[in-house]
Amino acid sequence: MIPLSAYNGQEQEILAGLRQGGHQRRSYEEQLYNTFHYFTREGARKYGLTEEDSASAYSDTIISVIDNIVYNRFEGRSSLKSYTYQIFSNKCVDLKRKSTTNKEKVHQTHHLDTLIMMLPDNARSVVQQLIDNSNRSLLEKGLREIGEKCKQVLLLFEDGYSDREIAAMLEYNSADVVKVSRRRCMDKLKEKIGAFNRNYE
Amino acid sequence: MSEISDYIDDYFTGALSAEEKQVFADRCVSDNDFAQEVAFYLSARATLKAQLQDQKQQALAATTVPKAKVRRITLYLAAAVLTGILALAGWWIFFSTPSVQQLSSRYIKEHLQQLGTTMHSGSDSLQSGIAAYNNKDYQQAEAIFTALSKQEPGTPDAVKYLGLVYLVTGKYDAAIVQFNRLIQYPLYANPGPFYKALALLQRNGPGDRQQARTLLEEVRSNQLPGNKPADEWLKNISP
Known part of the structure; x- marks a missing residue:
C-alpha cells in the first residue's frame, strides 16, 4: 500500500478530506470530480462514447471512487489518478457494451452485491431469491x-x-x-x- | 420499533459477534419470514443506494468544472507563446536574412582584403602592388596599379587590381570604370562582370541593382568567376 505521503499534494488532500468525512466531505467530492474531469474527453475519443455518455460514465466513476475510499476499499496500490482512470475505463467499456448489446449496467447491482456477500452461501441464496421477487x-x-x-x-x-x-x-x-x-x-x-x-x- | 429490524441492521453494520452472525445466517435458511425481513432490508438499501447515485450524478453534472477555465487560460497562454514565437521567427527571418548589399559587403571583407601572390607573374611591380594592397597601403597600391594599367599593352591583372583598390576603398565609380575596362579583355574566365556587379551593389544608385542583377545572371549562366556567390545573391535580388 502506498503511504498517504507518497501521493501528490492534491491527491493527498482529496484522500484525507474524503476519509475525514463530515459535512466538508462534499467539497472534496467536488474537488475529486473536477480534478480528473478531463477524462471525459478520453471517453469520447478512445471509446467513441457521446459526450453525454462519457460524462455519465465519469460521474459513475467518481461515485464509485468516493464509495471505495469512504468504505476503505481503496487499498492505495496505485495513485488516485490511475485508480480513477481504471474504473473510468471499465465504466466506458460497460457503457459501450450496453449501447451495443443492451446489457444492463453492472454497477447498478454493485451495492446490493456488496451487502449480500456478507451472508454465507446458503443464507445468501435464500435471501437472493426473495430479493429477486x-x-x-x-x-x-x-x-x-x-x-x-x-x-x-x-x-x-x-x-x-x-x-x-x-x-x-x-x-x-x-x-x-x-x-x-x-x-x-x-x-x-x-x-x-x-x-x-x-x-x- | 422492530427488534428484528435492529437485529438485521446490527448484522449488516458489523455489530454482531461471529457466533451471533452464524445464528443469523442459520435463521435466514430456517425461518422464511425472517429471510423476508432480510430481503426487504437489503432491497431497501439497494434502492436507497440507487437513488443516492442518481442524486449524486445530477449534482456532479451540475458542478461547474473550474478546470475548463484553467484550460482556457492555458490555451490563451499557449496562443500568446505561439504568437511570440512566430513574431520572433518573423523578426529573425526578416532581420537575419542579409540583404544582397550586406552579402556583397561580406564578400569583400572575406575575400578581397588579401590578394593572392602569383609566382608566375612576370612583373615585380605587380607583386609590389599586391604587397601594398595586402598591407592595406591602398594609396601605394593604387599608384602602382595605375601605372601598370596605363602601360602598353596593359595587363588585365593590373586593371583588375586597380578596380579592387577602388572597390575596397569605397570609390565605386572609379572601380566600375576599371571593371568595364576589364570586361573588354578577351579572357577565358573574365572576373570583370562579377566585380562590376559587386561595385554596383555597393554603390546602390538608381538602376544599379537591376544592372547588377543582369551581370550576375550572366556570370551564373556563363559559369564565370564568382558564379557561386552570384547564384546565392540572385535569390535575394527582387526582379
Missing part, C-alpha cells in the same frame, strides 16, 4: 412517502456517513438518536410497503 417500484414509492427527514437520514447513511457524522450534520443530539431514527425510518418504509401490498391484494 421484491418489487422495486413499491420501494421507490414507499421512500417518497416516509418524509424528507427520514429519507435524508437513510441516504446519508447509505452514502457512508456514520451515525455520529449524521448527528452533526442534521443537528441530532447524539449518534444513538440517529441510529434509533434510522431504524425507525426503515420500519416506517416497511409499513408503507405492507400497506401498498394490502391495497394491491
